[in-house]
Amino acid sequence: MNPKLLFWVPALLRLGLLFALAGMVWWWLGPVAGLSLALAAVVTAVIVQLSYLQKLGEWLEDPGTRLPDGWGTWTDAFARLYRMRRDDTKHQAELTEWLARFRQAMHLLPEGVAIMDDVLFLEWCNPALERHLGLTMERDKGLRVTNLVRHPDFIDYIILGRYEQPLTLAFRGRKIECRIIPFENRRQILVTHDATDTERIEAMRRDFIANASHELRTPLTVIVGFLEIAMADPGLDVAIRTAHLNLMTEQAQRMQRLIQDMLTLSRLESDEFPLKRERVDVKSLVESIAVEARALSGGRHHIEVAVDGPDVMGSMEELRSAFANLASNAVRYSPDGGTIRLAWSRGADALSFAVTDCGIGIDPEHIPRLTERFYRVDKSRSRETQGTGLGLAIVKHVLLRHGGKLTITSQPGKGSTFAATLPNTSLPA
Missing domain, CATH: 3.30.450.20 (PAS domain)
Structure with missing residues (x-):
């Protein structure tokens, strides 16, 4: 049925009942009594309507108060107002929640x-x-x-x-x-x-390409130069030819080491190669690295080993690469007759592989940049030591993958300590 009819039918029925009652009084008691009753009923109805209008007005002034109870048509009116207020409160709560979510998202x-x-x-x-x-x-x-x-x-x-x-x-x-x-x-x-970090990363990328090109161009220039000499003079003296071949071999090996380090660094930074943890026998690992360091030193240094810590869970290959880079750097940058100490220990908060040398030391302004690719404190000395300039960058990324970090302390002229620390969570279960 039409909602408008539902609103008017009860009112018309009540009005008809009122007139019927007045007619009966007219018939029984006469016209004066009937008219008096009808007038009293109309006045009463008007007063009732005005009282409900007043209550409605008071509620509209302060919608937060309770809706008044109604009678007759006012019951339906107040019920509708109650539903409207309930729906409005619900919508307001939803809007408030969405606004809070929006502000939280904007803040984050x-x-x-x-x-x-x-x-x-x-x-x-x-x-x-x-x-x-x-x-x-x-x-x-x-x-x-x-x-x-x-x-x-x-x-x-x-x-x-x-x-x-x-x-x-x-x-x-x-x-x-x-x-x-x-x-x-x-x-x-x-x-x-x-965009500061983006600019910095872009600058690092440009520097990496420029440095890598320079590092590869130098040995290639040597190799190409000797090849041109050999082709131009087939009767070149055997001793000179042998010397040239040795230098070409040395430069080719240098390029091979550089390319290998670049591939290693790329793999460490890639998400396609997740860390594969295994139990690492650190004592055996450190002792084998000491053997390699002594071979690289050729008896020019005294290399000490101290292992006082447990095994760890990690990648044997990656940890060997990181620890070996630290040991080989110590050998390359320490003067003949110096002492190099390789120590694995367990501290209160972390595990540590520390390499201490008595080398030339590093000025404080260089230390924060040592793990940058191709960063060299002394470029001429780096050429002599045959380093690729990527060793400490590899150490840094290996330790990051294991949840650790590299700490460097140094005094110019007195030596340096490079400590690769791993969290205690690396301990085997």
């Missing part, structure tokens, strides 16, 4: 986001944008963004309105990428991205 975003009006007054921003541009939401809300970010390029970008391409700012020692996005009719969104 690594990108900076700000909402501005059409004249660039700040309405809202997330913590990432505060970090990128040095703003504070509580302090700067309602202020013009161009007054807060006083950078000529940023102001020109805003004024010119050429938002097709992002703007990159050198701001507060960081590279910040900014973009304006029109939003609704009278609002704009400012999005910022910290």
Whole structure:
């Protein structure tokens, strides 16, 4: 049935019943009594309606209070209002929940986001944008963004309105990428991205390619040069030819070591080669590395070994590569007659393989960069020692894969200690 009919039928029935009662009184007691009863009934009905209207008005002034009870048609009206309020409360709770989720998501975003009006007054921003541009939401809300970010390029970008391409700012020692996005009719969104790490990684990639090309070009130049000499003079003296062949072999082996280290480093950084843990007999591993170090030293150094720690769970191949790189570096950079100590020990918080030498030492400004690819403190000395420049980078990535780290302490002229530490969680079960 039509809802409108459902609303009017009870009212009409009550009105008909009232007139029927008044007619009966008219018939029994006369017209005066009937009219008096009808008038009293109408006045009573009007008073009742006005009282419910007053209650409705009071409730509309303060919807948080309880809805009044109704009678007749008002029962249905108040029931509908109660359902509307209940649905509205439910929708309000849902909107509040979604707003809280939205704000939480905005707070967790690594990108900076700000909402501005059409004249660039700040309405809202997330913590990432505060970090990128040095703003504070509580302090700067309602202020013009161009007054807060006083950078000529940023102001020109805003004024010119050429938002097709992002703007990159050198701001507060960081590279910040900014973009304006029109939003609704009278609002704009400012999005910022910290591109400092991206720029740094890109610079490292360029440096890696340049350094790798240089490292490969040098031995190739030697080999090609000797080959050209051999081809130009077939009757070259046997002794000279032998010397050339020895140098070519040496340079080819250098290239082979470099390529092998580059492939090892690439594999360590790749997600396609997950770490395969096995029980590593560290005592045997350290002793075998000491044997290799003594062979590399050729008796020029005194190499000590101290093992006072348990076995670990890890990759035997990777740990051998890391530990051997530290030992071979100590041999290459220690003067003849010096002492090199290889020590495996267990501390309170970690396990450690430490290589201590009495070499030339390292100035403090170089230590943070030693694990960078191809970084050399003394390039001329690195050529003499036949290093590839990738050994410590390999050590760093091996330890990262095992949850460890490399710690370097050094005093110029007195020697250095390179400690590869692993967490106690590496212990076998």
